[in-house]
Amino acid sequence: MSMTSRRNFLLSAGAATVGGLVSGSLARASTGYWVAQASGPETPNLRLGFIPIVESAPLIIAKEKGFFDKHGMTGVEVLKQASWPAARDNVVIGSAGGGIDGGQWQMPMPHMIHIGAITNNQPVRMAVLCQLITQGNGIAIAGMHAGKGLGLDISGAADYIKNFSASNGRKFKAAHTFPNVNQDFWIRYWFAAG
Structure with missing residues (x-):
């Protein structure tokens, strides 16, 4: 079999497969199997x-x-x-x-x-239907840290963070909203990168 005929075979088989999937999906959609009936949502x-x-x-x-x-x-x-x-x-x-x-x-x-990882091993069926927003997050620092090198690149603030406990009587703290959420990873990455 030559390259041209193999390519034509793959294109034809791919087109037939896609055509079959589309027509099958449309048939299923019209029966309400995959999506709600056109007369309204599953639940109001x-x-x-x-x-x-x-x-x-x-x-x-x-x-x-x-x-x-x-x-x-x-x-x-x-x-x-x-x-x-x-x-x-x-x-x-x-x-x-x-x-x-x-x-x-x-x-x-x-x-x-x-x-069930955060629900006492009690799985609760959930699906992510859409992502509503991807903006609006950031890392904020308290005013007491102004001018100490805590910016996007914190490599210049390593000594400040390391010695923070000695001069302030407590460890340097960074907080996030919930364990393992994006902000948790962003803060860890921020520190690791610096």
């Missing part, structure tokens, strides 16, 4: 939690602007959560028990909840 009622930080803006705006109602989800509640552990506990409880069905999460919390 959801309780969605959020933590009042910039990442919650898309969820809050969707509720305030009526986007849920526009798409047939007329019973959506957007509920402020006290903390990340409270949101985690409320999704374990579920809306039937007074908790929440889902909402805004820091990555990789949904995955950790799904496998």
Whole structure:
């Protein structure tokens, strides 16, 4: 078999496979097997939690602007959560028990909840439907550290951090919102890079 005929065979087989998948997916979609019927969403009622930080803006705006109602989800509640552990506990409880069905999460919390890593080995089925926002995060430092070399590159602040305890009576502290979330890794990477 020559290269040309092999290439033509692969192109034809690929086109046939893609065509079969598309037509099969469309048939499934029209039966409601993979997605909700066109007559409306699977459920018009959801309780969605959020933590009042910039990442919650898309969820809050969707509720305030009526986007849920526009798409047939007329019973959506957007509920402020006290903390990340409270949101985690409320999704374990579920809306039937007074908790929440889902909402805004820091990555990789949904995955950790799904496998039970942060829910006392009690997996709670979760899926990440979309990523609402990728901006708005950063590393902030207290004013007392101004001018000490704590910037993007902290290699010049190594002595300051190392000797911080001696001059301040406590260790240098860096905090993040929840174990293993993105901010945890960013801070560790920031220190390791410097």
